[in-house]
Amino acid sequence: MSETVLEKRFWRYWLGGLLILAVMIAMNPWFSNAVSPWGIRDHQSAATAMRVDAIQAAWQAAGVMKLAQFGIALDLIYIGIYSFGAYCGGQLFAQSDRPSQRRLAWIIIAAAVILGVADYAETICQFVQAITFRGNDMLASIAATAQPIKSIAFLTTFFGLLVALLLRRMARRAA
Secondary structure (H helix, E strand, O other), X not given: OOOOHHHHHHHHHHHHHXXXXXXXXXXXXXXXXXXXXXXXXXXXXXXXXXXXXXXXXHHHHHOOHHHHHHHHHHHHHHHHHHHXXXXXXXXXXXXXXXXXXXXXXXXXXXXXXXXHHHHHHHHHHHHHHHHHOOOOHHHHHHHHHHHXXXXXXXXXXXXXXXXXHHHHHHHHHHO
């Protein structure tokens, strides 16, 4: 069975996004210290300018601030690639003959859109603070508010797509 354009996009973008995510996860230990034990995640969830400034000062002292700026810029690229791949996957599985798989697909599609919006909101706010090397209460608050939303949306797309792939494989074996 040959792959459709939609299926090719799903695999390329979804797996490409996961590859970029793996690179960012591998980089994160460089940003972990006494002020930000969770690395970049602490910067994402820092709800005040004072907290952002403390984290960035610790990164500057450790000599990794430029790398953190690069990592946040890489996150902006990741968001578009992964979200688009998850969206394509949802569209792909929405074509299923099985109602349960179509419902799951629409949940994945909605989560992919929410992920893109929330993660861009968070990361743009984070990026502005990192580039200016200055915390901002409003930007920090927006990023901290968006952080759990994007995390839930990511988990929904990731595990939703794994379940959809499993259901498709089981259906093909049964046929």
